[in-house]
Amino acid sequence: MKRRDALILLGVVATATPAHAAKVTTWPFSRRTSRRPLLLAGSSAMFELNRALTVEFSKRYPHIDVVIEAGSSLSALIALKRGAIDVAAMDRDLTEGEDEKSLCNYLIARNAVDIVVNRESTISSLTSDQVRGLLTGEIVNWARVGGPNAAVQVVAGAHGTPARHFIEEEILAGGDLAVTTHVCDTPKQIIETVANDPRAIGCILFKDRQDGESVRHVLVNGVDASPATILSNRYPYTQSLYLAVMNDDPKSPARLFVDFTRSAAGQSIVDTHRFVTTY
Structure with missing residues:
Protein backbone atom coordinates (compact mmCIF):
# COMPACT_ATOMS: atom_id res chain seq x y z
CA MET A 1 0.00 0.00 0.00
CA LYS A 2 1.32 3.44 -0.91
CA ARG A 3 1.97 5.82 1.96
CA ARG A 4 -0.39 8.45 0.61
CA ASP A 5 -3.21 5.94 0.03
CA ALA A 6 -2.82 4.58 3.55
CA LEU A 7 -3.19 8.06 5.02
CA ILE A 8 -6.36 8.62 3.02
CA LEU A 9 -7.75 5.35 4.41
CA LEU A 10 -7.33 6.73 7.92
CA GLY A 11 -10.53 8.63 7.20
CA VAL A 12 -9.16 11.99 8.29
CA VAL A 13 -10.10 15.53 7.41
CA ALA A 14 -7.36 17.90 6.28
CA THR A 15 -6.84 20.97 8.43
CA ALA A 16 -5.34 24.26 7.31
CA THR A 17 -1.69 24.74 8.17
CA PRO A 18 -0.66 27.82 10.18
CA ALA A 19 1.08 30.42 8.03
CA HIS A 20 4.22 30.28 10.14
CA ALA A 21 4.59 26.51 9.72
CA ALA A 22 5.83 26.20 6.16
CA LYS A 23 7.13 22.66 6.61
CA VAL A 24 4.08 21.31 8.43
CA THR A 25 1.26 20.30 6.11
CA THR A 26 -1.66 17.91 5.76
CA TRP A 27 -2.96 15.58 3.09
CA PRO A 28 -3.69 16.22 0.31
CA PHE A 29 -0.63 18.24 -0.64
CA SER A 30 1.18 18.90 -3.91
CA ARG A 31 4.60 19.92 -5.20
CA ARG A 32 6.35 17.49 -2.93
CA THR A 33 10.10 17.79 -2.77
CA SER A 34 12.43 14.89 -3.37
CA ARG A 35 12.82 14.59 0.38
CA ARG A 36 10.85 11.87 2.14
CA PRO A 37 8.48 13.58 4.58
CA LEU A 38 7.92 12.55 8.17
CA LEU A 39 4.37 11.24 8.24
CA LEU A 40 2.51 11.42 11.57
CA ALA A 41 -1.11 10.35 12.02
CA GLY A 42 -3.42 9.08 14.71
CA SER A 43 -5.66 10.01 17.59
CA SER A 44 -7.77 13.13 17.11
CA ALA A 45 -7.36 13.74 20.85
CA MET A 46 -3.70 14.53 20.15
CA PHE A 47 -4.02 16.43 16.88
CA GLU A 48 -3.78 20.02 18.15
CA LEU A 49 -0.94 19.09 20.49
CA ASN A 50 0.93 17.24 17.76
CA ARG A 51 0.46 20.11 15.34
CA ALA A 52 1.97 22.53 17.84
CA LEU A 53 4.85 20.13 18.46
CA THR A 54 5.54 19.68 14.75
CA VAL A 55 5.58 23.43 14.17
CA GLU A 56 8.39 23.87 16.70
CA PHE A 57 10.12 20.67 15.57
CA SER A 58 10.25 21.99 12.00
CA LYS A 59 12.04 25.12 13.17
CA ARG A 60 14.77 22.93 14.64
CA TYR A 61 14.90 20.50 11.71
CA PRO A 62 14.04 22.56 8.59
CA HIS A 63 15.32 19.78 6.31
CA ILE A 64 12.46 17.48 7.42
CA ASP A 65 9.04 17.95 5.85
CA VAL A 66 6.35 17.00 8.38
CA VAL A 67 2.92 15.78 7.31
CA ILE A 68 0.32 15.42 10.07
CA GLU A 69 -3.22 14.04 10.09
CA ALA A 70 -5.91 13.20 12.65
CA GLY A 71 -7.72 9.87 12.77
CA SER A 72 -7.83 7.03 15.28
CA SER A 73 -5.25 5.17 17.31
CA LEU A 74 -6.00 1.79 15.75
CA SER A 75 -5.95 2.93 12.13
CA ALA A 76 -2.68 4.78 12.73
CA LEU A 77 -1.10 1.73 14.36
CA ILE A 78 -2.09 -0.42 11.38
CA ALA A 79 -0.65 2.16 8.98
CA LEU A 80 2.56 2.32 11.03
CA LYS A 81 3.03 -1.45 10.91
CA ARG A 82 2.48 -1.41 7.14
CA GLY A 83 5.12 1.27 6.70
CA ALA A 84 2.58 3.82 5.48
CA ILE A 85 3.41 6.37 8.20
CA ASP A 86 6.41 7.02 10.43
CA VAL A 87 4.77 7.90 13.74
CA ALA A 88 1.42 6.77 15.17
CA ALA A 89 -0.25 9.02 17.76
CA MET A 90 -2.17 6.86 20.22
CA ASP A 91 -4.47 7.89 23.06
CA ARG A 92 -3.93 4.55 24.79
CA ASP A 93 -1.20 2.02 25.43
CA LEU A 94 -0.61 -0.98 23.19
CA THR A 95 -2.58 -4.11 23.91
CA GLU A 96 -0.74 -7.40 24.34
CA GLY A 97 -1.91 -8.49 20.91
CA GLU A 98 -0.70 -5.29 19.24
CA ASP A 99 2.78 -5.21 20.77
CA GLU A 100 5.74 -6.63 18.91
CA LYS A 101 9.52 -6.57 19.17
CA SER A 102 10.16 -3.89 16.54
CA LEU A 103 7.45 -1.54 17.89
CA CYS A 104 8.29 1.15 20.46
CA ASN A 105 5.67 3.22 22.28
CA TYR A 106 6.67 6.45 24.04
CA LEU A 107 4.51 8.21 26.64
CA ILE A 108 4.56 11.98 25.98
CA ALA A 109 1.60 13.36 27.96
CA ARG A 110 -1.42 12.51 30.07
CA SER A 232 0.84 8.74 38.73
CA ASN A 233 -2.19 7.15 37.01
CA ARG A 234 -4.01 6.94 40.38
CA TYR A 235 -7.00 8.87 39.07
CA PRO A 236 -9.30 6.24 37.48
CA TYR A 237 -10.10 8.14 34.30
CA THR A 238 -6.57 8.98 33.25
CA GLN A 239 -5.76 9.01 29.53
CA SER A 240 -2.20 8.30 28.44
CA LEU A 241 -0.96 9.75 25.16
CA TYR A 242 1.77 7.96 23.21
CA LEU A 243 3.82 8.18 20.04
CA ALA A 244 4.67 4.82 18.48
CA VAL A 245 7.46 4.11 15.99
CA MET A 246 8.80 1.02 14.23
CA ASN A 247 12.44 -0.11 14.07
CA ASP A 248 13.55 2.48 16.59
CA ASP A 249 16.58 4.10 14.89
CA PRO A 250 17.83 6.96 17.12
CA LYS A 251 18.89 8.97 14.04
CA SER A 252 15.65 8.59 12.09
CA PRO A 253 13.29 11.59 11.63
CA ALA A 254 10.63 9.68 13.58
CA ARG A 255 12.88 9.19 16.60
CA LEU A 256 14.14 12.78 16.38
CA PHE A 257 10.54 13.93 16.62
CA VAL A 258 9.76 11.62 19.55
CA ASP A 259 12.87 12.78 21.39
CA PHE A 260 11.86 16.40 20.82
CA THR A 261 8.41 15.82 22.32
CA ARG A 262 10.04 14.45 25.47
CA SER A 263 12.61 17.25 25.72
CA ALA A 264 12.20 20.35 27.91
CA ALA A 265 11.08 22.34 24.87
CA GLY A 266 8.56 19.69 23.83
CA GLN A 267 7.16 19.25 27.32
CA SER A 268 6.77 23.02 27.60
CA ILE A 269 4.41 22.80 24.62
CA VAL A 270 2.56 19.92 26.31
CA ASP A 271 2.11 22.12 29.38
CA THR A 272 1.01 25.12 27.32
CA HIS A 273 -1.77 23.00 25.82
CA ARG A 274 -2.86 22.09 29.38
CA PHE A 275 -1.93 18.43 29.22
CA VAL A 276 -0.06 16.84 32.11
CA THR A 277 3.66 16.63 31.37
CA THR A 278 5.45 13.32 31.83
CA TYR A 279 9.13 14.41 31.80
Whole structure:
Protein backbone atom coordinates (compact mmCIF):
# COMPACT_ATOMS: atom_id res chain seq x y z
CA MET A 1 0.00 0.00 0.00
CA LYS A 2 1.32 3.44 -0.91
CA ARG A 3 1.97 5.82 1.96
CA ARG A 4 -0.39 8.45 0.61
CA ASP A 5 -3.21 5.94 0.03
CA ALA A 6 -2.82 4.58 3.55
CA LEU A 7 -3.19 8.06 5.02
CA ILE A 8 -6.36 8.62 3.02
CA LEU A 9 -7.75 5.35 4.41
CA LEU A 10 -7.33 6.73 7.92
CA GLY A 11 -10.53 8.63 7.20
CA VAL A 12 -9.16 11.99 8.29
CA VAL A 13 -10.10 15.53 7.41
CA ALA A 14 -7.36 17.90 6.28
CA THR A 15 -6.84 20.97 8.43
CA ALA A 16 -5.34 24.26 7.31
CA THR A 17 -1.69 24.74 8.17
CA PRO A 18 -0.66 27.82 10.18
CA ALA A 19 1.08 30.42 8.03
CA HIS A 20 4.22 30.28 10.14
CA ALA A 21 4.59 26.51 9.72
CA ALA A 22 5.83 26.20 6.16
CA LYS A 23 7.13 22.66 6.61
CA VAL A 24 4.08 21.31 8.43
CA THR A 25 1.26 20.30 6.11
CA THR A 26 -1.66 17.91 5.76
CA TRP A 27 -2.96 15.58 3.09
CA PRO A 28 -3.69 16.22 0.31
CA PHE A 29 -0.63 18.24 -0.64
CA SER A 30 1.18 18.90 -3.91
CA ARG A 31 4.60 19.92 -5.20
CA ARG A 32 6.35 17.49 -2.93
CA THR A 33 10.10 17.79 -2.77
CA SER A 34 12.43 14.89 -3.37
CA ARG A 35 12.82 14.59 0.38
CA ARG A 36 10.85 11.87 2.14
CA PRO A 37 8.48 13.58 4.58
CA LEU A 38 7.92 12.55 8.17
CA LEU A 39 4.37 11.24 8.24
CA LEU A 40 2.51 11.42 11.57
CA ALA A 41 -1.11 10.35 12.02
CA GLY A 42 -3.42 9.08 14.71
CA SER A 43 -5.66 10.01 17.59
CA SER A 44 -7.77 13.13 17.11
CA ALA A 45 -7.36 13.74 20.85
CA MET A 46 -3.70 14.53 20.15
CA PHE A 47 -4.02 16.43 16.88
CA GLU A 48 -3.78 20.02 18.15
CA LEU A 49 -0.94 19.09 20.49
CA ASN A 50 0.93 17.24 17.76
CA ARG A 51 0.46 20.11 15.34
CA ALA A 52 1.97 22.53 17.84
CA LEU A 53 4.85 20.13 18.46
CA THR A 54 5.54 19.68 14.75
CA VAL A 55 5.58 23.43 14.17
CA GLU A 56 8.39 23.87 16.70
CA PHE A 57 10.12 20.67 15.57
CA SER A 58 10.25 21.99 12.00
CA LYS A 59 12.04 25.12 13.17
CA ARG A 60 14.77 22.93 14.64
CA TYR A 61 14.90 20.50 11.71
CA PRO A 62 14.04 22.56 8.59
CA HIS A 63 15.32 19.78 6.31
CA ILE A 64 12.46 17.48 7.42
CA ASP A 65 9.04 17.95 5.85
CA VAL A 66 6.35 17.00 8.38
CA VAL A 67 2.92 15.78 7.31
CA ILE A 68 0.32 15.42 10.07
CA GLU A 69 -3.22 14.04 10.09
CA ALA A 70 -5.91 13.20 12.65
CA GLY A 71 -7.72 9.87 12.77
CA SER A 72 -7.83 7.03 15.28
CA SER A 73 -5.25 5.17 17.31
CA LEU A 74 -6.00 1.79 15.75
CA SER A 75 -5.95 2.93 12.13
CA ALA A 76 -2.68 4.78 12.73
CA LEU A 77 -1.10 1.73 14.36
CA ILE A 78 -2.09 -0.42 11.38
CA ALA A 79 -0.65 2.16 8.98
CA LEU A 80 2.56 2.32 11.03
CA LYS A 81 3.03 -1.45 10.91
CA ARG A 82 2.48 -1.41 7.14
CA GLY A 83 5.12 1.27 6.70
CA ALA A 84 2.58 3.82 5.48
CA ILE A 85 3.41 6.37 8.20
CA ASP A 86 6.41 7.02 10.43
CA VAL A 87 4.77 7.90 13.74
CA ALA A 88 1.42 6.77 15.17
CA ALA A 89 -0.25 9.02 17.76
CA MET A 90 -2.17 6.86 20.22
CA ASP A 91 -4.47 7.89 23.06
CA ARG A 92 -3.93 4.55 24.79
CA ASP A 93 -1.20 2.02 25.43
CA LEU A 94 -0.61 -0.98 23.19
CA THR A 95 -2.58 -4.11 23.91
CA GLU A 96 -0.74 -7.40 24.34
CA GLY A 97 -1.91 -8.49 20.91
CA GLU A 98 -0.70 -5.29 19.24
CA ASP A 99 2.78 -5.21 20.77
CA GLU A 100 5.74 -6.63 18.91
CA LYS A 101 9.52 -6.57 19.17
CA SER A 102 10.16 -3.89 16.54
CA LEU A 103 7.45 -1.54 17.89
CA CYS A 104 8.29 1.15 20.46
CA ASN A 105 5.67 3.22 22.28
CA TYR A 106 6.67 6.45 24.04
CA LEU A 107 4.51 8.21 26.64
CA ILE A 108 4.56 11.98 25.98
CA ALA A 109 1.60 13.36 27.96
CA ARG A 110 -1.42 12.51 30.07
CA ASN A 111 -4.95 13.84 30.28
CA ALA A 112 -8.12 12.74 32.07
CA VAL A 113 -11.89 12.96 32.05
CA ASP A 114 -13.21 15.07 34.91
CA ILE A 115 -16.65 14.42 36.45
CA VAL A 116 -18.47 17.61 37.46
CA VAL A 117 -21.75 18.40 39.22
CA ASN A 118 -23.63 21.54 40.18
CA ARG A 119 -22.24 23.41 43.20
CA GLU A 120 -25.57 22.96 45.00
CA SER A 121 -25.24 19.19 44.75
CA THR A 122 -24.51 17.28 47.94
CA ILE A 123 -22.46 14.77 45.93
CA SER A 124 -18.71 15.12 46.41
CA SER A 125 -17.49 11.57 45.69
CA LEU A 126 -18.64 8.66 43.55
CA THR A 127 -17.37 5.19 42.80
CA SER A 128 -16.55 4.27 39.21
CA ASP A 129 -19.57 1.92 39.21
CA GLN A 130 -21.83 4.78 40.30
CA VAL A 131 -20.40 7.06 37.61
CA ARG A 132 -21.03 4.39 34.99
CA GLY A 133 -24.60 3.90 36.20
CA LEU A 134 -25.35 7.62 36.18
CA LEU A 135 -23.88 8.21 32.73
CA THR A 136 -25.60 5.25 31.07
CA GLY A 137 -29.01 6.01 32.58
CA GLU A 138 -29.05 2.87 34.69
CA ILE A 139 -29.27 5.18 37.71
CA VAL A 140 -31.94 7.80 37.02
CA ASN A 141 -32.36 9.34 40.47
CA TRP A 142 -29.68 10.99 42.62
CA ALA A 143 -31.14 9.32 45.72
CA ARG A 144 -29.59 6.03 44.53
CA VAL A 145 -26.11 7.45 45.20
CA GLY A 146 -26.83 9.44 48.35
CA GLY A 147 -28.16 12.60 46.75
CA PRO A 148 -31.57 14.26 46.74
CA ASN A 149 -34.72 12.75 45.32
CA ALA A 150 -34.21 14.27 41.87
CA ALA A 151 -33.83 13.04 38.32
CA VAL A 152 -30.31 12.79 36.89
CA GLN A 153 -29.43 14.89 33.85
CA VAL A 154 -26.30 13.81 31.97
CA VAL A 155 -24.39 16.52 30.09
CA ALA A 156 -21.65 15.68 27.58
CA GLY A 157 -19.98 16.66 24.33
CA ALA A 158 -21.04 15.61 20.86
CA HIS A 159 -20.28 12.28 19.18
CA GLY A 160 -16.78 12.17 17.77
CA THR A 161 -15.22 14.55 20.27
CA PRO A 162 -12.16 13.23 22.16
CA ALA A 163 -13.90 13.42 25.54
CA ARG A 164 -17.02 11.61 24.31
CA HIS A 165 -14.89 8.89 22.71
CA PHE A 166 -12.92 8.30 25.90
CA ILE A 167 -16.09 8.23 28.01
CA GLU A 168 -17.83 5.66 25.85
CA GLU A 169 -14.80 3.46 25.17
CA GLU A 170 -13.07 3.53 28.55
CA ILE A 171 -15.48 4.65 31.28
CA LEU A 172 -18.51 2.89 29.79
CA ALA A 173 -16.52 -0.02 28.29
CA GLY A 174 -17.99 0.49 24.84
CA GLY A 175 -21.45 1.44 26.09
CA ASP A 176 -23.59 4.48 25.31
CA LEU A 177 -24.52 7.52 27.33
CA ALA A 178 -28.10 7.86 28.55
CA VAL A 179 -30.61 8.58 25.78
CA THR A 180 -31.64 11.74 27.63
CA THR A 181 -28.08 13.15 27.57
CA HIS A 182 -27.92 16.89 26.95
CA VAL A 183 -25.32 17.37 24.19
CA CYS A 184 -23.14 20.48 24.13
CA ASP A 185 -20.85 21.79 21.43
CA THR A 186 -17.99 22.96 23.65
CA PRO A 187 -16.51 22.22 27.09
CA LYS A 188 -17.49 25.74 28.15
CA GLN A 189 -21.13 24.96 27.33
CA ILE A 190 -20.93 21.75 29.36
CA ILE A 191 -19.66 23.68 32.38
CA GLU A 192 -22.31 26.38 31.99
CA THR A 193 -25.10 23.81 31.61
CA VAL A 194 -24.03 21.90 34.72
CA ALA A 195 -23.63 25.17 36.65
CA ASN A 196 -27.24 26.08 35.86
CA ASP A 197 -28.84 22.69 36.60
CA PRO A 198 -28.72 21.19 40.14
CA ARG A 199 -29.63 17.79 38.66
CA ALA A 200 -26.75 17.70 36.18
CA ILE A 201 -23.63 15.56 35.96
CA GLY A 202 -21.12 16.43 33.27
CA CYS A 203 -17.86 15.17 31.77
CA ILE A 204 -15.01 17.39 30.56
CA LEU A 205 -11.37 16.80 29.78
CA PHE A 206 -8.98 17.84 32.55
CA LYS A 207 -7.19 20.16 30.14
CA ASP A 208 -10.49 21.97 29.51
CA ARG A 209 -10.94 23.05 33.13
CA GLN A 210 -11.51 26.79 33.36
CA ASP A 211 -10.55 29.31 36.00
CA GLY A 212 -13.39 30.38 38.25
CA GLU A 213 -15.65 27.48 37.32
CA SER A 214 -19.01 27.39 39.06
CA VAL A 215 -19.12 23.59 39.22
CA ARG A 216 -17.88 20.98 41.67
CA HIS A 217 -15.28 18.41 40.63
CA VAL A 218 -16.25 14.99 41.98
CA LEU A 219 -13.77 12.54 43.46
CA VAL A 220 -13.85 9.12 41.79
CA ASN A 221 -13.05 6.14 44.02
CA GLY A 222 -11.87 8.72 46.55
CA VAL A 223 -9.31 10.30 44.20
CA ASP A 224 -9.41 13.87 42.87
CA ALA A 225 -8.26 14.68 39.35
CA SER A 226 -5.02 16.63 39.70
CA PRO A 227 -1.70 16.76 37.84
CA ALA A 228 -0.15 14.54 40.53
CA THR A 229 -2.88 11.86 40.48
CA ILE A 230 -3.04 11.91 36.68
CA LEU A 231 0.73 11.66 36.29
CA SER A 232 0.84 8.74 38.73
CA ASN A 233 -2.19 7.15 37.01
CA ARG A 234 -4.01 6.94 40.38
CA TYR A 235 -7.00 8.87 39.07
CA PRO A 236 -9.30 6.24 37.48
CA TYR A 237 -10.10 8.14 34.30
CA THR A 238 -6.57 8.98 33.25
CA GLN A 239 -5.76 9.01 29.53
CA SER A 240 -2.20 8.30 28.44
CA LEU A 241 -0.96 9.75 25.16
CA TYR A 242 1.77 7.96 23.21
CA LEU A 243 3.82 8.18 20.04
CA ALA A 244 4.67 4.82 18.48
CA VAL A 245 7.46 4.11 15.99
CA MET A 246 8.80 1.02 14.23
CA ASN A 247 12.44 -0.11 14.07
CA ASP A 248 13.55 2.48 16.59
CA ASP A 249 16.58 4.10 14.89
CA PRO A 250 17.83 6.96 17.12
CA LYS A 251 18.89 8.97 14.04
CA SER A 252 15.65 8.59 12.09
CA PRO A 253 13.29 11.59 11.63
CA ALA A 254 10.63 9.68 13.58
CA ARG A 255 12.88 9.19 16.60
CA LEU A 256 14.14 12.78 16.38
CA PHE A 257 10.54 13.93 16.62
CA VAL A 258 9.76 11.62 19.55
CA ASP A 259 12.87 12.78 21.39
CA PHE A 260 11.86 16.40 20.82
CA THR A 261 8.41 15.82 22.32
CA ARG A 262 10.04 14.45 25.47
CA SER A 263 12.61 17.25 25.72
CA ALA A 264 12.20 20.35 27.91
CA ALA A 265 11.08 22.34 24.87
CA GLY A 266 8.56 19.69 23.83
CA GLN A 267 7.16 19.25 27.32
CA SER A 268 6.77 23.02 27.60
CA ILE A 269 4.41 22.80 24.62
CA VAL A 270 2.56 19.92 26.31
CA ASP A 271 2.11 22.12 29.38
CA THR A 272 1.01 25.12 27.32
CA HIS A 273 -1.77 23.00 25.82
CA ARG A 274 -2.86 22.09 29.38
CA PHE A 275 -1.93 18.43 29.22
CA VAL A 276 -0.06 16.84 32.11
CA THR A 277 3.66 16.63 31.37
CA THR A 278 5.45 13.32 31.83
CA TYR A 279 9.13 14.41 31.80
